[in-house]
Amino acid sequence: MSVNEKAGDTVYIGVDIGGTNLRAALVDANGKVLDSRRVGVRIDLGAESVSEDLAAQCMSLARAARKNKLHVGAIGLGVAGKIDGAGTVLFSPNLPPLDGYPLGDELRERTKIPVFMENDANVFGLGEGFAGAAMGIDNWVGITLGTGTGGCVILGGNLWEGDGLGFCGELGHMIIEPEGPKCPCGSKGCLEAFASARALVTGAERLLTAIGAQSGPLYDLWRTRSLGAGSIYDCAKNGDPLSIALFEKLGWALGIAISNLFTVLGIRNAIIGGGVSAAWDLFIEPLESSLSQSISMLDPELAVVRRGTLGDNAALIGAARVAQIGISLS
Amino acid sequence: MSVNEKAGDTVYIGVDIGGTNLRAALVDANGKVLDSRRVGVRIDLGAESVSEDLAAQCMSLARAARKNKLHVGAIGLGVAGKIDGAGTVLFSPNLPPLDGYPLGDELRERTKIPVFMENDANVFGLGEGFAGAAMGIDNWVGITLGTGTGGCVILGGNLWEGDGLGFCGELGHMIIEPEGPKCPCGSKGCLEAFASARALVTGAERLLTAIGAQSGPLYDLWRTRSLGAGSIYDCAKNGDPLSIALFEKLGWALGIAISNLFTVLGIRNAIIGGGVSAAWDLFIEPLESSLSQSISMLDPELAVVRRGTLGDNAALIGAARVAQIGISLS
Numbered sequence: 071m072s073v074n075e076k077a078g079d080t081v082y083i084g085v086d087i088g089g090t091n092l093r094a095a096l097v098d099a100n101g102k103v104l105d106s107r108r109v110g111v112r113i114d115l116g117a118e119s120v121s122e123d124l125a126a127q128c129m130s131l132a133r134a135a136r137k138n139k140l141h142v143g144a145i146g147l148g149v150a151g152k153i154d155g156a157g158t159v160l161f162s163p164n165l166p167p168l169d170g171y172p173l174g175d176e177l178r179e180r181t182k183i184p185v186f187m188e189n190d191a192n193v194f195g196l197g198e199g200f201a202g203a204a205m206g207i208d209n210w211v212g213i214t215l216g217t218g219t220g221g222c223v224i225l226g227g228n229l230w231e232g233d234g235l236g237f238c239g240e241l242g243h244m245i246i247e248p249e250g251p252k253c254p255c256g257s258k259g260c261l262e263a264f265a266s267a268r269a270l271v272t273g274a275e276r277l278l279t280a281i282g283a284q285s286g287p288l289y290d291l292w293r294t295r296s297l298g299a300g301s302i303y304d305c306a307k308n309g310d311p312l313s314i315a316l317f318e319k320l321g322w323a324l325g326i327a328i329s330n331l332f333t334v335l336g337i338r339n340a341i342i343g344g345g346v347s348a349a350w351d352l353f354i355e356p357l358e359s360s361l362s363q364s365i366s367m368l369d370p371e372l373a374v375v376r377r378g379t380l381g382d383n384a385a386l387i388g389a390a391r392v393a394q395i396g397i398s399l400s
Numbered sequence: 401m402s403v404n405e406k407a408g409d410t411v412y413i414g415v416d417i418g419g420t421n422l423r424a425a426l427v428d429a430n431g432k433v434l435d436s437r438r439v440g441v442r443i444d445l446g447a448e449s450v451s452e453d454l455a456a457q458c459m460s461l462a463r464a465a466r467k468n469k470l471h472v473g474a475i476g477l478g479v480a481g482k483i484d485g486a487g488t489v490l491f492s493p494n495l496p497p498l499d500g501y502p503l504g505d506e507l508r509e510r511t512k513i514p515v516f517m518e519n520d521a522n523v524f525g526l527g528e529g530f531a532g533a534a535m536g537i538d539n540w541v542g543i544t545l546g547t548g549t550g551g552c553v554i555l556g557g558n559l560w561e562g563d564g565l566g567f568c569g570e571l572g573h574m575i576i577e578p579e580g581p582k583c584p585c586g587s588k589g590c591l592e593a594f595a596s597a598r599a600l601v602t603g604a605e606r607l608l609t610a611i612g613a614q615s616g617p618l619y620d621l622w623r624t625r626s627l628g629a630g631s632i633y634d635c636a637k638n639g640d641p642l643s644i645a646l647f648e649k650l651g652w653a654l655g656i657a658i659s660n661l662f663t664v665l666g667i668r669n670a671i672i673g674g675g676v677s678a679a680w681d682l683f684i685e686p687l688e689s690s691l692s693q694s695i696s697m698l699d700p701e702l703a704v705v706r707r708g709t710l711g712d713n714a715a716l717i718g719a720a721r722v723a724q725i726g727i728s729l730s
Contacts, residue, residue, distance in 0.1 A: 221664075223664065225555065230555075230665070231666060232539060232667050233666060233667045233668060234666075235667075235668060235698060235702070237663070237666055237698070238665070239664060240663045240697050245660055246575075246578070248576070248577055253696075255697075257694055326575050326578055329575065330660065331664065333571075333573050334553065334569060334570065334664070335560070335568070336562020336563060336564075336565055336568025337565075338563060364575055364587055366573055366586050366587050367482075367565075367567040368565060
């Protein structure tokens with residue numbers, strides 16, 4: 071750990087719990103990552119096991135902080151899904167065993183440190199807003215392209231939380247095309263059904279079936295059960311037109327979603343993050359073209375759509391920010 | 401004028417400038433209409449003529465106020481279209497001669513009373529929020545179904561104005577169906593292209609053409625050039641299936657739009673006003689059904705979609721409220 075903090079300074083633990091990995095970091099009050107940990111999530115062992123692993127990582131970071139005479143003020147957890155105000159995970163699409171589990175309370179009891187929780191996409195927004203691409207921007211929307219599609223709405227520099235209904239800024243579930251592909255949420259044609267890693271895979275399957283494909287790089291991936299956002303990206307980079315079309319559709323849907331958000335909110339900034347945003351060069355042109363065609367209220371030249379700059383750290387820094395400003399109660 | 405105000409009390413003039421009528425009212429600090437005027441708009445005589453008529457009505461109301469020893473604090477104007485911060489109408493779809501006309505400045509010079517301006521849909525929101533259906537609701541969206549489709553976003557009890565780009569809450573230009581009917585704004589499938597008086601007429605024409613109609617009540621209206629929101633409403637009330645289908649499509653589109661807004665903003669209240677909202681019983685069921693099918697984040701039972709309660713007065717009371725709180729500068 072490289073520490074330039076003063077002895078006695080308060081630092082925060084930010085945790086990103088995904089479907090595959092649990093990552094935790096010690097973050098200073100300025101959003102700088104001082105130390106971090108990563109362990110695999112053994113979700114098959116159940117919620118109790120995840121909770122134990124989580125507490126162990128946090129305790130390890132707290133010990134590291136103490137060695138450097140730093141004080142851990144609070145822990146912030148970023149979790150995919152719906153979380154209630156008391157810190158219970160109500161619904162977690164990627165970590166089903168956590169549904170209904172009082173993760174916040176458990177962690178607080180095990181660590182004796184205050185715990186705050188937020189939805190993972192909101193955590194992305196807090197991270198990029200505090201120390202990333204959205205620093206200094208008052209009003210913007212954030213979209214995370216991961217397995218699913220997350221979102222957040224930042225108004226007046228703060229995370230907009232709506233009526234406190236347990237969801238907000240769920241940009242992935244705006245309907246883009248009412249008769250479009252089915253979304254895991256149960257609706258049809260949501261942004262997530264076009265613009266997520268899962269949508270790339272199901273889109274590829276649909277496309278291959280529709281054209282009765284018998285050959286080609288995408289077909290080979292399908293046949294060998296190797297279809298994934300990464301392998302589709304590689305195909306597209308190698309010039310495969312079907313794979314390119316999937317990223318174009320992704321950009322098209324994002325352009326309409328962002329157009330609708332700008333039109334409704336009277337704003338002009340959007341930041342895109344998440345693993346699939348690595349395919350930026352494959353979807354940004356279709357996105358901008360679709361945005362220009364869709365938006366009638368704003369001069370498209372004034373629209374600003376950018377990639378997040380913090381990468382994976384957005385979630386850690388944002389979760390630490392949740393701890394720092396004490397969003398939600400657990 | 402029936403006045404219960406105390407001598408010396410400050411009152412406000414609210415003005416609603418539509419494509420057909422100019423209405424103005426004296427409104428007290430509690431949103432009560434004390435006196436009102438209505439004159440036809442002679443838009444064919446040009447902007448100067450509208451400006452003169454406007455000033456004359458305001459002066460007449462100011463004289464009435466003085467007689468009752470009331471003081472007019474300011475004038476609030478509600479105008480359809482895009483207005484800049486200096487009170488110039490940038491773009492007015494229903495009153496093209498006003499484009500680029502410094503209506504606010506002119507009125508202030510003629511009346512010597514401070515003038516504030518707002519978009520007509522925002523004025524609806526301020527009216528219903530201050531003295532109508534949305535009293536006491538912090539976060540909600542308003543949709544006005546008129547010739548076109550307007551909208552407003554109220555957050556934390558205040559009109560959300562976004563980045564001050566000259567538009568905000570333009571809910572009518574959210575895209576509902578990317579390959580849907582053309583909207584006057586240039587895009588395709590906007591809410592306005594389904595849910596407005598104009599959309600009912602163009603929808604009827606499209607429908608009659610598509611089925612090659614040669615008879616029926618809607619066809620008769622078309623043939624006699626009598627198609628209008630009101631006449632289509634009458635046909636629907638008399639059981640004409642084509643007319644009923646048009647209102648069902650209107651409700652369907654509103655349901656998707658409201659679902660998207662609730663999902664993005666994490667809220668659950670919407671208020672609908674404007675002339676076409678008089679057809680409430682013809683579109684509320686399709687609206688609720690479409691909303692239920694579209695919204696995956698919120699229990700549809702918690703969604704509240706209601707009609708405005710102020711009717712035509714929403715615009716007058718809202719415009720007076722603009723004057724009272726001094727939104728925008730002219």
